Amino acid sequence: MSAARGVRGATTVEKNDREAILIATTEMLSLLVELNDLRVEDIASAWFTVTDDLNAEFPAFAARELGWTEVPLMCGREIPVPGAVPMCVRVLITWNTDKPQSKVRHAFLHGARVLRPGWAVDLSGETAAEP
Numbered sequence: 001m002s003a004a005r006g007v008r009g010a011t012t013v014e015k016n017d018r019e020a021i022l023i024a025t026t027e028m029l030s031l032l033v034e035l036n037d038l039r040v041e042d043i044a045s046a047w048f049t050v051t052d053d054l055n056a057e058f059p060a061f062a063a064r065e066l067g068w069t070e071v072p073l074m075c076g077r078e079i080p081v082p083g084a085v086p087m088c089v090r091v092l093i094t095w096n097t098d099k100p101q102s103k104v105r106h107a108f109l110h111g112a113r114v115l116r117p118g119w120a121v122d123l124s125g126e127t128a129a130e131p
Contacts, residue, residue: 004044005104007032007093008119012085012111018057021050025062025089028109031121032093033066035105043071044094049078051088059089088112 011028013020025048032038046068048059060073078090088111095104106119113120 002042002096002098005095005097005099005101007036007038007095007104008091008106008116009093009108010085010088010090010112010115011109013054013087013089016054016056016087021054021057021059021089022062022065024110025059025091026066028089028091028107029063029066031107031109032091032105035107036095036097036099038093038095040066040068040071042096043068044096045072045074046091046093048073048075049090050075051078051084051086052080053086054089059091085111085115088115 009028009032011024013024046060046063050059058075060075063071063073078084078088090112106116107121108116108119109121109123
């Protein structure tokens with residue numbers, strides 16, 4: 001029987017620019033799909049947040065471009081905590097799967113790697129240990 005599982009991801013963006021936000025978000029979502037063998041029909045919803053310094057595009061648009069047209073998507077602002085990682089896009093995907101939560105792979109990329117070092121992914125080839 002399937003259960004709802006949370007899949008987390010975060011990345012940073014080079015500049016507050018529509019293309020930069022879409023490229024970074026697409027990279028993050030594509031990696032989460034690859035790491036977990038996500039099928040769009042099993043995704044219940046996705047919640048994106050951005051830091052206050054990003055407003056050139058909704059990151060959810062990248063998911064739509066990847067074909068997530070039937071998935072409910074929402075965007076919001078991250079809490080502006082002093083000292084937080086700037087230029088950051090985060091996502092929480094609710095996924096219907098038979099996998100236990102302990103086997104779900106998360107992906108924290110680029111400058112967002114410091115947020116969850118155990119879930120950090122080094123795109124130069126080395127990834128964090130599998131759960």
